[in-house]
Amino acid sequence: MLEINPGVAIWTIVTFLILVAILRKVAWGPITEALNRREESIRKALEDAQRAREEAERLMEENKRNLARAEEEVQRIIREGRETAEKIRSEILEKARKEADMIIERAKEEIERQREQAMLQLRAQVAELALQVASKLIDETLSTQKHKELVEKYLQEISSSGRA
């Protein structure tokens, strides 16, 4: 069992060397080449994926920045609009107040004028009414006997004083 048969050893060496040569040509060459090719393609795919991710991240970052800028712009526009509106509002209010003041002023003047006119008319009418009342009073008192006597008396007094 422990003897070494040199013939078998030589056959082993020959067989193995031929096997190495054949397998190298038909098997290991194509197989390792295919493996390398596949590994290369996987590596490339991974790299591509990595690149794509970085690109996507960059785009997202940019989008975020744009969005922030747009937001700022919007805020600015709103603020400006609000300021303008405020200004316009106060202007309108101011104008309205002035106008109201003016209208009130004019109304006051009108009222004053009307009042004076009314006073004048009142005074004229009152005088006329007083005259009418006085003339009516005079007509009435003169027609009665008593007043006739009174007039007689006065006439006598006047005549006596004249003679004396």
Add this chain to the structure above:
Amino acid sequence: MFLSNLAFASDTLKHAEEAHGGESSSWMLHHIADSRTIDLEPFGHINLPQFPPIHIGGIEIDLSITKHVFFMWIVSLILVVLLSLVAKSYRKQVVPKGLANLVEVFVVFIRDEIVLSVIGKEGLKYLHYFLTLFFFILLCNLFGLIPYGATATGNLAVTGGLAFLSFILIQLAGIKKHGLIGYYKGLVPHGVPGFVAPIMFIVEFLGLFAKAFALTVRLFANMTAGHIVILSLIGLIFVFKSVLVAPISIGFAIFINLLEILVAFIQAYIFTMLTALFVGLSIHQH
């Protein structure tokens, strides 16, 4: 597994009769050792072609085809067919399927975990060697576990041949990297005092052979041990001459058989890993 046990049993009976009782253990060796026939008991056996031995420098070399050589060739044939099918499947689509998936697990493991992590980028030049080594040893190991199969890696000549090739590869890789003189000079670690350097060189130089020797024996012993345990467990039935022992023996034999599957993978991995480690050491000397 049952079939293989059955084959053992029938064969064992025959040999036990020949050995006049159950005392002899030669039948176990018969299963493990190399032979010039392929046993297909109880259907007989096939005689393998024989060649007259040739003499080179006083050494008698018998290049006859033996059982283990035959199984190495079967393994090689299977590897070429299966792996070229796998390679073809990659041509159609890059995504592996079925067998290609299984093979790819090992190929990627050997490339990334053994060659790249132990040797580094320079090791990729020798990747096809390590891949072949792993699959060849693995299939040889597994072949001993199927009925009528024989474990070529349970033969010192086979493991020695493989270790010899690994030894050559280790030297070549080192020489290619550092030059012939630079490589053998580099065997002595830096910072060793001058008078120790020659001793260190001898130790390290012998270490190169010790590494190959360790590879040889480790694989051989591991593959042989499991088989001997299985055969011994089966043999217990005939030692006790009782059928009652059979369930226990077979149960344990099956357990060891499953363990052997694990060992087959582990040893193929270890042989490949250590070869890569030694190549890495000879490339990165300092």
